[in-house]
Amino acid sequence: MNPFRFSLEKVLDVRWTVEDEAKNNYGQAQQALFEAEENLELLKQEKEMLMEVPAQGVSRMQVRYWYLIELDRQTLQAQNQVWNLKEQVKVMLNQYISAQKDRKILEKLEEKQKEAYELELKLYEQKQLDEMSNRSLMMG
16 A cells, blocks of 8 residues: 555645744734834823923923924824734734634644544555465465
8 A cells, every 4th residue: 555645735735834924924913013012102101201391481381282292193193003003913813823723624634534544554454464364274
């Protein structure tokens, strides 16, 4: 008998590649989210520090006011970016999980086919042994 060969081996290889890509995309999305959350936290800290410093004079108060408005705008933009990246991380995680499931299904099929092959091989070997035994009995 020929050695076991999984007929969908190439498809399984592709599934491994898809899973690896999904895993990398998920990791990159997590990294982008981490960086966006850090940026948001820095903006919040900068605003807190600015609020603690007393403004002296009308012109400084105006500059601080406009700077606070800009910080609020950047903070809102950073919050939106964090929200979007959180959604992207969820999507990437779902894609990764789906790719894992697809691969595992094929691996399970390969395992079942290999078990069936090994059983068939044992039956074939037993048949061969039985035939040799019968021949030796007939000759001897």
